[in-house]
Amino acid sequence: MLEVLYQDEDIIAINKPHGLLVHRSSIARDASEFALQLLRDQIGQTVYPAHRLDRKTAGILLFSLNKEMDKELQQLFQNQCIAKKYIAVLRGHAPEEMYIDYPLRKENGTIQEAQTNFKTIAKAELAVPFGKFPTSRYTLVEANPVTGRMHQLRKHFAHIFHPIIGDRPHGCNKQNKFWKDTFDMDTMMLHASELTFVHPKTKETIVIKANLQPEFNRVLSILNLANNQ
Numbered sequence: 001m002l003e004v005l006y007q008d009e010d011i012i013a014i015n016k017p018h019g020l021l022v023h024r025s026s027i028a029r030d031a032s033e034f035a036l037q038l039l040r041d042q043i044g045q046t047v048y049p050a051h052r053l054d055r056k057t058a059g060i061l062l063f064s065l066n067k068e069m070d071k072e073l074q075q076l077f078q079n080q081c082i083a084k085k086y087i088a089v090l091r092g093h094a095p096e097e098m099y100i101d102y103p104l105r106k107e108n109g110t111i112q113e114a115q116t117n118f119k120t121i122a123k124a125e126l127a128v129p130f131g132k133f134p135t136s137r138y139t140l141v142e143a144n145p146v147t148g149r150m151h152q153l154r155k156h157f158a159h160i161f162h163p164i165i166g167d168r169p170h171g172c173n174k175q176n177k178f179w180k181d182t183f184d185m186d187t188m189m190l191h192a193s194e195l196t197f198v199h200p201k202t203k204e205t206i207v208i209k210a211n212l213q214p215e216f217n218r219v220l221s222i223l224n225l226a227n228n229q
Contacts, residue, residue, distance in 0.1 A: 002014045002016075008199075010201055011069060011206075012062075013061065014039060014060075014061050015211065016057075016058055017213055020034070021035065022035050022049050022052050023035070023037075036049060036063075047063040048063060048066075048069075048070040050064055050073035050074060054190075060193070061192070069200065072201075073200070076198075076200065081197060082197040083197070084194070084195060085195075086145070086153060086190060087143075087216075088140075088164050088191070089140055089141075089219060089220075091165060092138070093123050093138075093139055096120045097117075098118055098160070100117075101114075102156055104149045104155055106150070114147045114149045115145075117143070117145075118142065121142055123137070125137050126222075128182075130174070130175070138223055140225050155170055157170075164190050165179060166189050183222060185218070187215045196208075
């Protein structure tokens with residue numbers, strides 16, 4: 001059963017678990033469950049995804065319940081009228097705050113501008129040497145993507161040499177292997193925690209929040225960061 005975070009006659013939002021695809025994809029033929037189909041069956045009506053989350057990203061996934069609202073929400077995302085907040089665990093001790101302005105290349109070669117703001121929530125260390133450091137360092141951050149490019153946060157954090165733990169292929173293979181071998185953790189530490197927008201029909205300001213999924217909380221416990229989310 002998917003966790004429903006918000007629902008009215010036009011819009012519904014769920015807290016997508018890590019590892020769940022939004023819809024069928026030729027890229028992931030191994031998948032047998034999809035958020036779109038599960039939600040459709042759960043509420044007994046057609047749903048239209050207003051945006052996408054990567055398979056390994058958890059958190060708020062917004063759907064429209066009719067084609068008219070689908071067009072409206074798509075427009076809001078396209079016009080950057082929806083404020084998005086993500087929580088992530090990064091490799092290393094990242095800056096306290098930073099504005100990343102780094103263009104990203106689409107698969108067809110087109111260059112798109114892309115901007116991300118982030119701030120540090122807390123820092124942690126594990127008593128395991130890594131590279132030139134005597135410990136393995138991590139940072140829990142809150143990220144606010146201004147634009148909405150594919151894999152934007154993953155690519156931006158990799159660009160500043162603080163990749164998201166569990167990210168492939170943009171992340172750190174050594175850290176990913178360490179978390180897999182030591183803690184049996186193969187999930188990407190990225191969570192869509194909050195969306196804020198003006199409802200196209202009611203004109204009310206809608207704020208939707210999603211609690212972290214169990215695997216994300218387990219990682220925070222390992223890092224002694226459970227009280228910093």
